[in-house]
Amino acid sequence: MQNDLKVFDQHESEVRSYVRGFPTVFHKAKGHKIWDLDGKEYIDFFAGAGALNYGHNDEKMKQKLIDYITEDGITHSLDKATKAKGEFLEKFHEVILKPRNLDYKVMFPGPTGTNTVESALKLARKVTGRTNVVSFTNGFHGMTIGALAVTGNAFKRKGAGMPLTNTVTMPFDNFLDNTSSDLEYIERFLDNNGSGVDTPAAFILETVQGEGGLNAARMEWLKGIEKICRDRGILLIVDDVQAGVGRTGTFFSFEPAGIKPDIVCLSKSIGGYGSPLALTLIAPKYDTFAPGEHNGTFRGNNHAFVTATEALNYWTDDALEKSVQEKSKKITSFLEDLLKKFPELKGSLRGRGFMQGISSEIEGLADEIAGKCFENGLIMETAGPDDEVFKLFPPITIDDEGLEKGLSIIEKSVTQVLEAKELVTS
Amino acid sequence: MQNDLKVFDQHESEVRSYVRGFPTVFHKAKGHKIWDLDGKEYIDFFAGAGALNYGHNDEKMKQKLIDYITEDGITHSLDKATKAKGEFLEKFHEVILKPRNLDYKVMFPGPTGTNTVESALKLARKVTGRTNVVSFTNGFHGMTIGALAVTGNAFKRKGAGMPLTNTVTMPFDNFLDNTSSDLEYIERFLDNNGSGVDTPAAFILETVQGEGGLNAARMEWLKGIEKICRDRGILLIVDDVQAGVGRTGTFFSFEPAGIKPDIVCLSKSIGGYGSPLALTLIAPKYDTFAPGEHNGTFRGNNHAFVTATEALNYWTDDALEKSVQEKSKKITSFLEDLLKKFPELKGSLRGRGFMQGISSEIEGLADEIAGKCFENGLIMETAGPDDEVFKLFPPITIDDEGLEKGLSIIEKSVTQVLEAKELVTS
């Protein structure tokens, strides 16, 4: 095959998206690098939008996966018991849940983020007998109707083609300038009997909003939200699909806040290798779905179980966590320096951990920078309701050299874009 | 790991389902056979509920997959262009679409059945500006809110925890005894300005309802439905997730009816090897989603592209189709004989092709037979609103020996169950 987009232009739907921003045919990938058919190398600061926290084709997972396939381990098993699944369940409990004093039951809801979100929303409504769910401004939870109804993005919502109902949006931390009143605002809406906001089954939120523009909630805000829920018998669902599995420096993104959500949604990097897998973690008292009440054909993706189990070895000690936390500081420093060096960006720092970026007030600038990065050999996406944020999402396993090289491409690209716009002079 | 369900009982959610009917830990699989940890062999007449039409771990696909992984082919790519994806698109066009005179654009909507259904419903509503969708009695389309709203099963619908709206159910072929009036009934509802049925964006249907109880629509009924849609500017969506990819003897289940749906949903066996993949096929004039208007993290599952492309080699000539059609007759004969031999079953034949089974009026009997089959070394599930149908779903690539062995286990199991219930005497 040639490095040629013709086949995509001819046969793929217009809905295709990233191929437009990164117009080349990729073929191989390893760690933080990918190569196109011409052999051009790119540093991947996109990481599958958080699905490749361990980078591409991690060598240990790769071997386990090849071994499994070679020995004809069962590939597809619905929710029958398999060795691969059992080993994952056991190790996930031992390595992740138990040390964090968590006793979640694990549901496999179909292997995508939107599916775990849908299962969580259904369960919360079933458990409480209430229909309303509170979501947050700039939250992103998926494209199927239930998940889309708790997603803030106007463009995505329009795709529904019908009204999205049974949800109410509340302001995420910092949505308004006057941040201190946010929680009071929410409480007032919940407690005033005339507010028009029906008592919700659940709150659903991301601790750091990925697609929404790298908005990182403060830990005290998260604690406040948990308290609001507990005091009123409302379930707290944390959608950790993008921010989970180490992206912010701890396995779950909510750990530093010291909260315990009633339901946690995991997908993306939980499979380790980039294969579809999703988990819905459920506090035991709410584990009340009847057998098969929510199901799905691919909830038993054994290839993903195999690599997911191997990936958990990254979490048997705190080496990875420490490394991520340390490198996060480097990213923060880099971005702060960039903002200082280029006030012309009219930018501000966003996010935390390995999901940081810069929001620019200049319309279209983030996209131009991402485009220039691509030319310069780095893949990076934009986020936010107006795509106003460029978003650094390297694999959390990236080495120092890779990270620095990536950052230097970003700096170079920013410079080039600003010069081309004559906002700065070289 | 031991062949022990303790880890599942302790750590997995109560929603787990098939593990209860098939209580053992599976490990290896090949073709139509799977083995548990004790090495016990089972013939698989379940085939991943249609996700394993080519059987387990097909040797050619396996080699391609291992090669791809070994050479560090990119695993996860969102909807960026990759060699694996390009080759699939090209081959799918050449081998499947072009020979059938179909010009669908291909959308990758996230790799599960419910996701392709959601994308199809959203698109139909967007295209027409209408919100209502007509579904059919005993239709099954998925567990996310949009797809669940077009799913008939009361137990599954309750799981939503809220009203499912913007849909109307019409009678599927043969839902009423008086079959001839079904289409008239539907037409009357659509054409009478006082019917209360708002003009729908689309009809969505399965040509053979898998979960709904193996109800096979007659070809003239399908033609009639297509005409009803065409005459009124209503889109026709065929959900071929379970009945497609050869299960009924042709690649698309609707081919014998000579109809051309506006949108086709594919998933389950399209990936070939049991890895998650889904396609939404869209008539070009309706290919109007804006870039990214519907998206999903795992819409670029390259492992599945690799095996899916290899799987298409089964369709370069008509050998498989002929084989399936021939073996289907054997299945039909077997079931007809069974019904004759055991009038005590109070049963009737259902389905077509490799999705046939027997519906029994005796409450719980189908489940007992499936349970006995498991004891006797065969995996088979039940279907229908009251689980009243036992459902023969062998891989379509099964050889004669495997098929006959499977059928004989079923016959033996039926006999044992009826004897145990003293409905027949040995």
Added chain:
Amino acid sequence: MQNDLKVFDQHESEVRSYVRGFPTVFHKAKGHKIWDLDGKEYIDFFAGAGALNYGHNDEKMKQKLIDYITEDGITHSLDKATKAKGEFLEKFHEVILKPRNLDYKVMFPGPTGTNTVESALKLARKVTGRTNVVSFTNGFHGMTIGALAVTGNAFKRKGAGMPLTNTVTMPFDNFLDNTSSDLEYIERFLDNNGSGVDTPAAFILETVQGEGGLNAARMEWLKGIEKICRDRGILLIVDDVQAGVGRTGTFFSFEPAGIKPDIVCLSKSIGGYGSPLALTLIAPKYDTFAPGEHNGTFRGNNHAFVTATEALNYWTDDALEKSVQEKSKKITSFLEDLLKKFPELKGSLRGRGFMQGISSEIEGLADEIAGKCFENGLIMETAGPDDEVFKLFPPITIDDEGLEKGLSIIEKSVTQVLEAKELVTS
């Protein structure tokens, strides 16, 4: 004031409707006659769409009303107790409910038909905890969102500007040609666990559909519907707003069927004199609204209580009932003769009692006939999803002379219209 429509054209909204079909300014009215500002007399076969069953300005009610106003009887009282209201409640119980062995509690829900329907639907949902309601093809229940959702008319439904949800339409008696299967059809939808029709809180229906085209359900169909509801714990709501208060020959339209609805909606003629009043009659066991849970400013319209109480004197013996039943036969004979005489009408007889008419297959013909009647001094409206029915709705207190005069105008008008269209020759 002149007999001039200018003020209406200038100041009234485009939504005004009947003024377009009857373009004159009316002023006085008595019994079955109304006069415009030029003194032209019209026979009223419209009767306020069933709100003037006792004709205009009944002399006895008029005196009671003037007396009440003269003595400064309280006019507006919300739902406080008043003498006028107490007397109505007592007499309604004595004259209407008790003799019919009915023990309904009386709710005053706001003085319009749509308001009683809304209160009935809310109560049925509250009582059962279910959200779905079954309505019937060509049912008409009102213009507010809850009532509009159970109304079949496509033009009216579009006015909602949003999807109308939580309802399912079933075929009314005779909706399909094959009438015998209608009830089976409904039962099948309710009992099949895969039908997609969620168990409803209630059925709501009119025994004779007024706006829907004078479709009269057979008594055995109504009995069948009641049985379907009773067997499944579904509430039966009869909307007797138009067909009630004697219009079909008995006080309640459902009396000949021998059924006892759980909730009955009354409005239009219950006030007697044409003043706004509505009642929701509730079986005691379902009388579970909390105080004020449904309310409304004009639920205590004492003028209407005064005339309503006087009107009940028509029901202390069976004279009116017998008269209506006898005159109904005359209307039937007249319409049958008309159909025989003018096969060019391509018509069929519709309705029963004092709500009969002719449905014509010729597009626009019913409207032309109504228009010609107006020229000839008779007011009559059309109904049905395509306005295909002309509808004889005289006051039920009309004398023989008035009735015959009205019928002769209709015959004359039909003749003139058909001649003008050269469908018949004079």
Added chain:
Amino acid sequence: MQNDLKVFDQHESEVRSYVRGFPTVFHKAKGHKIWDLDGKEYIDFFAGAGALNYGHNDEKMKQKLIDYITEDGITHSLDKATKAKGEFLEKFHEVILKPRNLDYKVMFPGPTGTNTVESALKLARKVTGRTNVVSFTNGFHGMTIGALAVTGNAFKRKGAGMPLTNTVTMPFDNFLDNTSSDLEYIERFLDNNGSGVDTPAAFILETVQGEGGLNAARMEWLKGIEKICRDRGILLIVDDVQAGVGRTGTFFSFEPAGIKPDIVCLSKSIGGYGSPLALTLIAPKYDTFAPGEHNGTFRGNNHAFVTATEALNYWTDDALEKSVQEKSKKITSFLEDLLKKFPELKGSLRGRGFMQGISSEIEGLADEIAGKCFENGLIMETAGPDDEVFKLFPPITIDDEGLEKGLSIIEKSVTQVLEAKELVTS
């Protein structure tokens, strides 16, 4: 009839409400006074919840009404043209609209508040093609499903028995303590593309929330809201059902703000005499309902047209306005003094014009005071989400003597209640 509630207890639904707070049978009424069957006189500071702004049985209206009835003026006319209706339309234009430079078209939507609200919401959705409507905390707009969905009160909302959809509640002026940020908050939700608040068809609000607890919006807030709507193509609906027709000192409550709503809802006092009537005033460019697209049986209540026309004589000069404004100050002074005198009330002043009252933090106190007032010969209701406000709603035509007598009863009752609770000592 005896002054006995037995007939109501036996025959009326449990939903009856005010009769519980005012347990006597009323019979006669005049101006600001009503008498029960025992001849006991009550001062009416309730005034039909704003439906009796001109007091009971105004003498001039009474004569016009008796004359009309005596001469057999047509009572019920649907939306046919009548002399009574034409005269009302003309005078309403001349006396109310023209002097205020307003050019609304007048729709008669069925004679209740909820009906005008439903018609307004439907029209706004139709005109804009959008489904979402923004309502405000503690707004009250009616009991039918469309109006209930924009009503804040949790108890009333529960009565729906199903989710209320297609609406979003925003904070009314002063809902949060930090009032200055309210408008910014709303703007931010509308303008942020990720807020999850779909662009609404309309805002609907009361300038002074009657049922919601006498919350009076500041004029600059109303101006701000109008600007927000205009800038974004959102319709502004003012529900002036309770606050309109002079209750706040001008005919429309929004006049002092200098705003021009796109749609205005009027009912309650517009009929003058307490008979059901409602108007929807529509800016000509939005007058786009098709004929009959919204209708209703009692939209032509000629008795109400007759009294409504006579009532407009109160507005031919500014005497009434001045009087109301002057007396409003007396009420304000009285309430301020009361608050000073009785800090034990833990109260605060609410409302403006003839819709003022006191909100008390002491649970149940407002109800106790209203109960004591009843004993002392004054009718007054409570409002607010927790019935925490007692609400002075005298007729706006009350004379000084009546007003003072009423106020003195309130003061006496407050004293008695506080003494009885030993909060103050005599």
